[in-house]
Amino acid sequence: MAKCNNLKKIREEAGLSKAELTRLSGVSETTIRHVENSKREVTEKTKHRLVNALNKSNHKPKEYKFEEVFP
Numbered sequence: 001m002a003k004c005n006n007l008k009k010i011r012e013e014a015g016l017s018k019a020e021l022t023r024l025s026g027v028s029e030t031t032i033r034h035v036e037n038s039k040r041e042v043t044e045k046t047k048h049r050l051v052n053a054l055n056k057s058n059h060k061p062k063e064y065k066f067e068e069v070f071p
Contacts, residue, residue, distance in 0.1 A: 005070045007050060008036040015059030025053035 011021055011032075022029045027042075027049055034040035035050070047070050054064050 003041065003070075004038055005035065007032070007069055010054060010064055010069055011036070013061065014054050014057040014064070016054065016057050020057075021050065021053055024056045025049045027053075 011018070016024070018029045018032050021027070021032055025032075027046055031040065031042065031046070032050070035042055048066065051064055051066050051069050054069065
């Protein structure tokens with residue numbers, strides 16, 4: 001099982017749907033769902049793509065750090 005993370009909480013805080021995060025990151029919606037439910041561990045590269053995409057949101061309240069999303 002994958003480690004716990006804050007992806008879902010922060011994605012919602014940033015005002016992004018899974019589909020929008022998919023579009024911004026290039027990571028499949030299925031993978032995002034699995035990561036959010038801690039069912040799949042992903043590569044560091046994929047994690048960085050997700051964090052970068054979170055920071056592209058127009059609604060984000062702040063810049064997210066990698067360690068906040070994937071502690």
